[in-house]
Amino acid sequence: xxxxxxxxxxxxxxxxxxxxxxxxxxxxxxxxxxxxxxxxxxxxxxxxxxxxxxxxxxxxxxxxxxxxxxxxxxxxxxxxxxxxxxxxxxxxxxxxxxxxxxxxxxxxxxxxxxxxxxxxxxxxxxxxxxxxxxxxxxxxxxxxxxxxxxxxxxxxxxxxxxxxxxxxxxxxxxxxxxxxxxxxxxxxxxxxxxxxxxxxxxxxxxxxxxxxxxxxxxxxxxxxxxxxxxxxxxxxxxxxxxxxxxxxxxxxxxxxxxxxxxxxxxxxxxxxxxxxxxxxxxxxxxxxxxxxxxxxxxxxxxxxxxxxxxxxxxxxxxxxxxxxxxx
Numbered sequence: 646x647x648x649x650x651x652x653x654x655x656x657x658x659x660x661x662x663x664x665x666x667x668x669x670x671x672x673x674x675x676x677x678x679x680x681x682x683x684x685x686x687x688x689x690x691x692x693x694x695x696x697x698x699x700x701x702x703x704x705x706x707x708x709x710x711x712x713x714x715x716x717x718x719x720x721x722x723x724x725x726x727x728x729x730x731x732x733x734x735x736x737x738x739x740x741x742x743x744x745x746x747x748x749x750x751x752x753x754x755x756x757x758x759x760x761x762x763x764x765x766x767x768x769x770x771x772x773x774x775x776x777x778x779x780x781x782x783x784x785x786x787x788x789x790x791x792x793x794x795x796x797x798x799x800x801x802x803x804x805x806x807x808x809x810x811x812x813x814x815x816x817x818x819x820x821x822x823x824x825x826x827x828x829x830x831x832x833x834x835x836x837x838x839x840x841x842x843x844x845x846x847x848x849x850x851x852x853x854x855x856x857x858x859x860x861x862x863x864x865x866x867x868x869x870x871x872x873x874x875x876x877x878x879x880x881x882x883x884x885x886x887x888x889x890x891x892x893x894x895x896x897x898x899x900x901x902x903x904x905x906x907x908x909x910x911x912x913x914x915x916x917x918x919x920x921x922x923x924x925x926x927x928x929x930x931x932x933x934x935x936x937x938x939x940x941x942x943x944x945x946x947x948x949x950x951x952x953x954x955x956x957x958x959x960x961x962x963x964x965x966x967x968x969x970x971x972x
Contacts (some may be wrong), residue, residue: 673713673865676741678705682718684810686725721937729903739809739944753949755786762954763792765807765814769894769914770937773830777961785957797892804940812951813941815958819872826938827955827960834874834913836929839902848928849907854878858888860875860908874909879932898922911935913966 680690682702692702710717718729727735753760766774771793782789796814804821807814818828836854838845845853862872871879878885883894889900897908898915901925915926939958945951 649814656713668785670675675705675709675822676738678702679709679734680738682706682709683727683731683738686718692795735809740943753895753953755789755953757788758786758950759788759790760786760950761790761792762950763794763811765794765796767796767815767894769911770815772917773911773913774958774961774965778957781957781961785954795892808940808942812954813939813958815937815939818902818936818938821938822861824940825939825943827959828936828938829958830966831936832913834872834909834933834935835882835912835915835926835929836907836931837898837901837910837915837924838927839904839908840923840925841903844905845927849879849930851930854885854929854931855883856909857884857886858905859909860889860891860897860906861885861887862891862894862897872909874931875934877931877933898924911921 668840676929678691678697681694682688685691685694688702688706689699692699693701697705706718713734715730716728718725719728742754756972775793778791782791792842794811794818801816801820801960804824808824815829818826835851838849845857849857861875875885888906891897891900894910894914895918898918899922900906901908909929909931912926915924918924941951941955
């Protein structure tokens with residue numbers, strides 16, 4: 646009777662342990678679900694993102710908990726939070742899944758891709774850049790699609806999470822450190838008032854800026870998300886009286902129109918909306934230029950599709966600003 650050890654896949658050599666081989670295969674199959682669970686922090690949303698039902702996703706979560714000997718997700722109130730182990734796994738998981746995607750994925754071809762790109766950008770950038778970017782997509786990648794997410798003040802407070810969940814975010818250049826970036830465009834902050842505000846002339850003084858009611862973007866409570874010209878006023882000892890607060894740059898001129906309010910907006914946006922909103926630009930003692938940069942997670946740097954997207958955004962920005970005096 647032949648020796649049983651010689652009947653394996655490589656006679657005379659060691660036979661792989663079935664349990665360890667199955668474990669590795671099982672780990673690879675659960676990677677996408679684990680990644681989705683850590684990003685979404687919700688069984689339902691994680692299942693939707695990978696195409697699984699909620700019971701199936703719950704079953705994988707239970708399997709992962711046994712595998713790691715850790716809860717991974719714990720309920721706090723109505724939400725789930727990552728355990729310390731899960732948080733430590735997140736960055737390593739991004740690197741691993743990105744490497745696997747590049748290993749097994751096809752080369753990126755813009756003309757034939759059906760990839761969906763997710764960008765977190767403000768409505769200012771949509772107003773200025775969307776037309777040019779849409780033309781590039783239609784000409785070069787007609788099968789690609791965009792998921793445009795409104796950039797909010799709260800999202801800017803956790804940039805690392807934001808970049809893990811998107812293909813990139815366009816943010817003030819100085820706001821983000823430690824992530825790859827590409828400058829896109831510059832613009833000036835200008836003061837606007839309503840065209841029927843006769844109490845304000847062609848120029849605003851510091852005293853008027855201190856006395857007038859304001860429309861402000863983003864958060865009055867988080868100084869890090871306050872727009873730079875308001876921070877500059879603060880450095881001058883002026884604490885603006887915020888009458889209206891909004892997360893939308895596009896809404897600001899409409900909230901100024903017909904009132905005695907004043908606001909800072911990007912010059913490009915003010916000039917774009919001038920034909921439809923009764924506001925006017927007035928000279929201001931505070932002169933601030935902003936630079937917006939595309940930021941992305943480092944695991945996306947070498948991704949061919951992401952490289953194409955970055956190039957498309959740079960070209961769109963050049964087209965949008967080519968004949969524009971702002972910035």
